[in-house]
Amino acid sequence: MASPALTFGRRLCWRPLCEIRRAPAVCIPTVHLHVTAATMQVSQKDFEKAQEQLKHLKKDPGNETKLKLYALFKQATEGPCNAPKPGMMDFVKKAKWDAWNSLGNLSQDDARQKYAELVSSLVSAEPAVQKEEASPEEGRHDGYETIIVTTKNNITKIMFNRPDKKNAINHKMYREIIRALQEAGKDDSTIAVITGNGDYYSSGNDLNNFTNVQPSEMKKMAEDGAVLLKEFVGVFIDFPKPLIAVVNGPAVGIPVTVLGLCDVIYASDRATFHTPFSQLGQSPEGCSSYLFPKIMGFAKANEFLLFNKKLTAAEACAQGLVTEVFPDSTFQKEVWARLEAYANLPKNSLAVSKQLLRSVEKEKLYAVNSEECEVLKERWLSDECINAIVNFFQKKAKL
Numbered sequence: 472m473a474s475p476a477l478t479f480g481r482r483l484c485w486r487p488l489c490e491i492r493r494a495p496a497v498c499i500p501t502v503h504l505h506v507t508a509a510t511m512q513v514s515q516k517d518f519e520k521a522q523e524q525l526k527h528l529k530k531d532p533g534n535e536t537k538l539k540l541y542a543l544f545k546q547a548t549e550g551p552c553n554a555p556k557p558g559m560m561d562f563v564k565k566a567k568w569d570a571w572n573s574l575g576n577l578s579q580d581d582a583r584q585k586y587a588e589l590v591s592s593l594v595s596a597e598p599a600v601q602k603e604e605a606s607p608e609e610g611r612h613d614g615y616e617t618i619i620v621t622t623k624n625n626i627t628k629i630m631f632n633r634p635d636k637k638n639a640i641n642h643k644m645y646r647e648i649i650r651a652l653q654e655a656g657k658d659d660s661t662i663a664v665i666t667g668n669g670d671y672y673s674s675g676n677d678l679n680n681f682t683n684v685q686p687s688e689m690k691k692m693a694e695d696g697a698v699l700l701k702e703f704v705g706v707f708i709d710f711p712k713p714l715i716a717v718v719n720g721p722a723v724g725i726p727v728t729v730l731g732l733c734d735v736i737y738a739s740d741r742a743t744f745h746t747p748f749s750q751l752g753q754s755p756e757g758c759s760s761y762l763f764p765k766i767m768g769f770a771k772a773n774e775f776l777l778f779n780k781k782l783t784a785a786e787a788c789a790q791g792l793v794t795e796v797f798p799d800s801t802f803q804k805e806v807w808a809r810l811e812a813y814a815n816l817p818k819n820s821l822a823v824s825k826q827l828l829r830s831v832e833k834e835k836l837y838a839v840n841s842e843e844c845e846v847l848k849e850r851w852l853s854d855e856c857i858n859a860i861v862n863f864f865q866k867k868a869k870l
């Protein structure tokens with residue numbers, strides 16, 4: 472039952488918004504007779520203006536909102552849903568149909584009005600968080616698409632850069648982080664920093680990594696995933712100089728587990744820490760099955776790793792996972808001032824000291840990493856995991 476469902480994920484890369492954007496003004500039908508000419512003009516003008524504004528939104532409004540926009544647009548231009556109901560397994564079409572159908576007999580005027588109001592609320596909501604400019608930046612390394620890598624003031628900064636996807640880590644991003652860490656380990660910088668662009672640190676493994684997989688390719692997908700994961704965690708284990716995590720916002724899954732392999736972790740008070748592995752039918756990785764009980768004790772690690780307990784930054788700090796928490800309003804300023812001072816310390820002394828602190832554990836960490844990847848390889852083929860991924864995308868597709 473599970474395999475066909477796995478193929479639908481990427482199709483959630485929505486057409487509705489494009490349809491809405493492309494929808495020409497001529498689609499708009501004649502308005503109802505009870506509306507006066509003046510209101511009719513305003514309403515239609517607002518509707519057209521809203522369509523125009525939608526084209527210029529910087530932030531993707533997300534599937535739920537796109538569904539609402541789609542439904543309201545269809546209602547406004549065609550009236551109540553008149554299309555045949557799609558099949559159960561056609562998740563995207565079904566979600567769109569459900570959304571439109573749920574508007575019942577809402578009048579076309581009201582639909583236009585609601586559409587314009589929704590677009591207006593989206594326009595005024597953006598952009599809440601300052602994002603890194605895509606313009607050339609001092610010390611920027613070339614050749615990365617999913618991360619921004621810069622070296623300045625003896626610090627190599629690796630910034631997750633898929634803010635619209637909450638910095639979810641797709642396969643390309645795993646590979647780019649691996650390369651960036653390998654290069655940062657060898658470059659002239661004294662310390663390296665990992666952080667996120669936008670409101671999230673990272674929402675973890677991109678669940679699309681598991682979609683569009685044919686049944687015959689499932690085993691290979693799991694094997695390749697385990698190889699990539701082992702290499703990814705391996706570069707953290709082997710990183711030769713101080714590695715600092717600047718956790719600017721919520722963190723979910725693998726970016727949390729590898730914090731145990733980072734040397735200092737600074738968090739904004741907006742950050743949260745969550746490892747929903749059992750919820751996803753998966754199991755811990757990033758050496759967290761070994762390091763987290765050491766860091767926070769079994770009692771706390773079990774709740775965190777087994778039962779999906781989400782920690783606030785203050786809780787994570789109290790449990791030893793985080794070094795220090797800063798108010799979000801001064802987070803960047805305070806943290807970077809401190810890091811710049813640290814990066815002026817003698818580079819070689821820092822590197823050998825870090826290696827002394829970590830070397831006793833290395834063989835153990837390699838073994839733990841291998842074992843965790845083996846277990847996950849099996850988990851990814853389990854019904855529990857497949858169903859959890861399907862649930863995630865089904866939830867997204869609902870209004």
Ligand SMILES: CCCCCC/C=C/C(=O)SCCNC(=O)CCNC(=O)[C@H](O)C(C)(C)COP(=O)(O)OP(=O)(O)OC[C@H]1O[C@@H](n2cnc3c(N)ncnc32)[C@H](O)[C@@H]1OP(=O)(O)O
Nearest residue numbers: 533534635636637639674675676677678696699700724725
């Ligand atoms: C080589 C393989 C190695 C695998 C290693 C094993 C790793 C395990 C893990 O990391 S487990 C953790 C996996 N992550 C999650 O389960 C998080 C899933 N995401 C969410 O629950 C939510 O998106 C959220 C709580 C992070 C944020 O919620 P909200 O604020 O409501 O925002 P949206 O959900 O609308 O998100 C915006 C946009 O981003 C997409 N997105 C966010 N996170 C992920 C993700 N992990 N995978 C795929 N896509 C993600 C989300 O779908 C929205 O996209 P849209 O605008 O709808 O296209």
